[in-house]
Amino acid sequence: MLRFIARRLLETIPVLFIIATVTFFMMRLAPGGPFDTEKQVSKEVRAHMEAHYGLNKPLFQQYLIQMGHLLRGDLGPSFKYPSRTVNEIIADAFPVSLELGFEALAVALVFGLLAGTIASFKQNSPWDHVPMSLAMIGLCVPTFVMGPLLISGFALHLDWFNAAGWFSPRDRVLPALTLGAYYAAYIARLTRGGLLEILRQDFIRTAQAKGAGGARVLFKHALRGGLLPVVSFLGPAIAGLLTGSFVVETIFGIPGLGRYFVTAAFNRDYFMVMGSVLFYALFVILLNLLADIVQVWLNPRLRFE
Amino acid sequence: MPLLSVNNLSVSFDTRAGVARAVRDVSFQIEPGRTLGIVGESGSGKSVTCYSLMGLLPQPPGRIEAGQAVFDGVDLLHISRRQLNQIRGRRIAMVFQDPMTSLNPYLRVGDQLIEPLLIHQKITRASARKRALDLLDEVGIPDAAHRIGMYPHEFSGGMRQRVMIAMALITKPDLLIADEPTTALDVTVQAQILELMQKMRAELGMAVILISHDLGIVSGFCDHVIVMYAGRVMESARTEELFYQTRHPYTRALEKSIPALQAKGRELYTIAGGPPDPFHPLPGCPFAPRCDHAVDACAAAEAAPLEVAPDHLSACLRVQKENLQI
Numbered sequence: 001m002l003r004f005i006a007r008r009l010l011e012t013i014p015v016l017f018i019i020a021t022v023t024f025f026m027m028r029l030a031p032g033g034p035f036d037t038e039k040q041v042s043k044e045v046r047a048h049m050e051a052h053y054g055l056n057k058p059l060f061q062q063y064l065i066q067m068g069h070l071l072r073g074d075l076g077p078s079f080k081y082p083s084r085t086v087n088e089i090i091a092d093a094f095p096v097s098l099e100l101g102f103e104a105l106a107v108a109l110v111f112g113l114l115a116g117t118i119a120s121f122k123q124n125s126p127w128d129h130v131p132m133s134l135a136m137i138g139l140c141v142p143t144f145v146m147g148p149l150l151i152s153g154f155a156l157h158l159d160w161f162n163a164a165g166w167f168s169p170r171d172r173v174l175p176a177l178t179l180g181a182y183y184a185a186y187i188a189r190l191t192r193g194g195l196l197e198i199l200r201q202d203f204i205r206t207a208q209a210k211g212a213g214g215a216r217v218l219f220k221h222a223l224r225g226g227l228l229p230v231v232s233f234l235g236p237a238i239a240g241l242l243t244g245s246f247v248v249e250t251i252f253g254i255p256g257l258g259r260y261f262v263t264a265a266f267n268r269d270y271f272m273v274m275g276s277v278l279f280y281a282l283f284v285i286l287l288n289l290l291a292d293i294v295q296v297w298l299n300p301r302l303r304f305e
Numbered sequence: 306m307p308l309l310s311v312n313n314l315s316v317s318f319d320t321r322a323g324v325a326r327a328v329r330d331v332s333f334q335i336e337p338g339r340t341l342g343i344v345g346e347s348g349s350g351k352s353v354t355c356y357s358l359m360g361l362l363p364q365p366p367g368r369i370e371a372g373q374a375v376f377d378g379v380d381l382l383h384i385s386r387r388q389l390n391q392i393r394g395r396r397i398a399m400v401f402q403d404p405m406t407s408l409n410p411y412l413r414v415g416d417q418l419i420e421p422l423l424i425h426q427k428i429t430r431a432s433a434r435k436r437a438l439d440l441l442d443e444v445g446i447p448d449a450a451h452r453i454g455m456y457p458h459e460f461s462g463g464m465r466q467r468v469m470i471a472m473a474l475i476t477k478p479d480l481l482i483a484d485e486p487t488t489a490l491d492v493t494v495q496a497q498i499l500e501l502m503q504k505m506r507a508e509l510g511m512a513v514i515l516i517s518h519d520l521g522i523v524s525g526f527c528d529h530v531i532v533m534y535a536g537r538v539m540e541s542a543r544t545e546e547l548f549y550q551t552r553h554p555y556t557r558a559l560e561k562s563i564p565a566l567q568a569k570g571r572e573l574y575t576i577a578g579g580p581p582d583p584f585h586p587l588p589g590c591p592f593a594p595r596c597d598h599a600v601d602a603c604a605a606a607e608a609a610p611l612e613v614a615p616d617h618l619s620a621c622l623r624v625q626k627e628n629l630q631i
Contacts, residue, residue: 202406205361209401210421210472211394213387220420224411300456301410 001303005293012285016278020070023277024063027270034079034268053079066274075278076271080264086275089260094279096166097244097256100179103172105241107180108187113230115184116191117218120199120226131188138185147178147251164253175252179245183237187230195226224298231298235291239284307334308480308512309358314372314382316350316357316536319365325583327353329536330609331372335529337479340506340513342523342544344559345533348580351516354533355482357382359399360389376480395425398473402485404465408457414468415453421476440471444501463494467501474505481506482514487522499526520559524548532556535581535591538610542617552619555592557631590622598623598631 033055035046050056054065069076075086115131122128141149154174155163165171198204199222207221244258257276264272296302316328328350335341343351356362358374358381374381376397381389393399398421401407409417418441419433428436434453441449444467457465466486473481483502487495499522506513517523523530523544530547532540532555540553551557561567561574578595581587589604590596596603603622610618611625623629 202401202403203409206399206401206407206469207409207420208361209359209393209399211390211392211424212420213390216424221409221412299411300413301458 001293001296004296005289008289008292012282015285016281019281020067020274020278021063023274024066027268027273028059030268032268034270036268053077066271070274070278075275078264078272079269080267080272086272089272090257090275090279093244093255093257093260096254097249097258098242100172100175100248100254100256101238101242101244103176104180104183105238107176108183108237108241111180111184112187113191115188117195117223119188119192120195121214121218123196128192132192135185135188138181139189141181143178143182143245143247144251146181147174147248150174150178151251164251166252166254171252175248175254178251179241179248183241186233186237190229190233191226194229195222198222198226201225228295228298231291231294235288236284239280239287243280243283308337308377310334310373310375311354311358312373312375314354314357314374315370316353316362317368317370319368323584326586327367327536327583328357329586331533331536331538332610333531333538333541335480335512335514338510338512339529340515340527342527342530343514343516343533344518344520344523344530346518346580348535348583349533350536351533352484353536355399355484355514355516359393359397359482360386361399391425394421394478395476396478397480397482398476398478400466400469400473400481400483400486403489404462404469405489407469408465410457412456413453414455414457414460417457418453418468418472418475421472425476436475437471440475441468444468444471444474444505445497446471462490463497466490466494466498470498470501470505474509474511477509478511480512480514482516484516485518486515488518495522502526521563521565532559535586536583537591538618538620539592540617540619540621541610542614546614546617550614550617551631552613552617552624553621554596554598554631558595590620598629 034053035041035049041049047056054062057065066076073087075090077085078089081089115135119128119131151163151174155161161170161174162168204217204221207217212221244256244261246258246262248254249256249258260272261276261280263269264276311334312332314328314331315326318325318327327348331350331354333341343354345351353362353367357367357369358376360381362369369382372382376392379388379392381392408414415434415437418437419430422428422433422436423430437453438449441453446452446464446467452460457468460468470486481502486502487498490498502513502515503526513526515523515526520530524547527544530542530544531538532547532553534555540547540551540556542550542552547556548560551560558574558576562576564573567574576595581591581594587593587604589602589606590599590608593599593603598621600623606622608620608622608625610620613619613624613628619625621629621631624631
């Protein structure tokens with residue numbers, strides 16, 4: 001197991017290297033440059049700025065310089081926020097996204113697992129149909145519709161929450177629901193499907209023949225195998241949740257990382273793009289590894305060495 | 306007093322294609338410590354009968370229409386799930402056909418083995434484990450202390466069935482129901498498993514219901530045999546009597562189908578035709594269309610199993626009416 005983990009961790013190095021390379025050249029291939037949005041910049045000023053950031057050097061030399069910085073963990077300065085480095089921006093914004101992500105994850109897991117479990121135990125009854133229809137709606141309604149809907153219902157009409165902002169704990173509720181709804185819906189369907197598959201198996205009948213009650217059958221015998229599809233979904237899903245959502249952060253005015261990711265690309269903020277891509281990639285790789293480890297732990301048949 | 310007395314059990318399945326009448330008016334008794342065999346081909350209702358007793362019938366689509374199953378004074382078909390869970394796994398245990406799929410692949414063999422003890426008795430894990438080790442040893446699993454920590458996929462089919470048997474016997478049940486316990490195993494292993502069941506039965510003094518499609522296996526194991534066809538009891542008698550004084554054409558046809566009892570080189574005997582459609586039951590004897598002895602009366606009205614000799618039931622109209630010799 002340790003060898004497996006070590007091998008997978010070593011494999012991340014070439015993957016990150018390739019991602020960095022592709023990101024670098026794709027950004028430079030994209031039309032426009034970091035200073036195009038500034039109004040009326042004279043040729044001299046522009047040349048001076050490009051020289052300052054080293055953008056006047058040959059492309060391949062720029063690439064080598066940036067890779068050198070990256071190796072030392074230096075993500076470079078931001079063009080858009082000249083007073084801050086990319087490292088500082090991520091350090092500031094990431095905790096916000098992380099908190100929102102965990103809250104949304106909690107929403108997704110609680111509602112998703114509960115609804116999926118009940119639906120599978122009461123298959124083809126209203127306990128199945130109602131949550132699964134809601135889940136279908138949750139999957140179909142995009143975040144940018146769900147957010148404003150929740151705001152107009154719970155913030156504007158009922159006045160239970162603020163429409164936007166990120167100050168009090170109450171401000172966490174609507175963004176977490178908005179962000180978590182899709183994942184809750186997906187997890188509910190995966191849980192239901194996984195459990196139905198397991199509950200049909202012969203060994204469930206064996207457990208019942210032993211006199212195991214419903215709770216024992218569920219928790220001891222069914223859940224382990226039934227949750228395998230959920231676990232493999234959760235790896236990349238958690239990475240997406242924790243690194244921030246542009247839409248939700250924009251709707252609710254949350255100073256999280258997701259907004260920086262997207263605006264950086266629009267601004268051709270080269271170093272910021274590189275920093276956020278690598279940060280996200282690392283997250284996805286590590287959480288996929290974690291999901292794989294959990295799967296092996298859950299399913300002994302995968303343990304071959 | 307019988308340990309288990311099944312009276313007039315009828316079970317149906319509600320499916321999209323219609324209502325399938327899987328078990329019809331089945332009755333039998335088993336005394337403590339005795340062995341009963343239930344024989345029949347696939348779809349004859351033998352497994353459904355036993356699943357109904359154990360509350361393992363998926364309902365829906367399954368539906369118990371009528372009947373009683375009185376075990377030690379309690380009707381298993383009409384008690385709460387909670388009460389049933391006190392009985393199954395403790396006083397009635399079950400061994401299933403396919404040991405490959407009947408053990409939970411996600412749990413260690415040891416954890417599954419001691420589960421009946423943990424459910425039904427106040428016992429520490431340590432002493433449960435000790436019981437499990439002793440029992441594994443007894444069912445012939447070498448190096449039990451090591452194997453108890455392994456997963457089912459690390460066992461062979463025969464070994465898994467030994468584990469299943471140990472698991473069923475760990476609470477020392479009064480009744481063991483074995484549903485085709487050797488069907489999924491190699492022929493050499495089959496004999497070992499039957500021998501093991503015989504040995505454990507003698508040791509624990511429990512009653513056994515052995516379900517099988519193999520008349521040979523049942524005759525070697527059981528005191529009494531019930532022959533089922535199309536959800537009904539065709540014949541029921543003590544094993545020897547069933548073979549030497551067969552009183553039903555279907556039983557005779559089954560006997561003739563045992564290859565080992567036939568002369569070498571001769572074409573194997575088969576019963577012409579197929580079993581009746583469970584969705585459209587015939588008005589008369591279900592075996593009549595395939596029966597060499599059938600007369601018009603057979604197809605007209607169904608005959609219930611009646612005693613044609615002491616403790617010997619036959620559902621053949623001609624045996625009942627004309628004392629037909631088969």
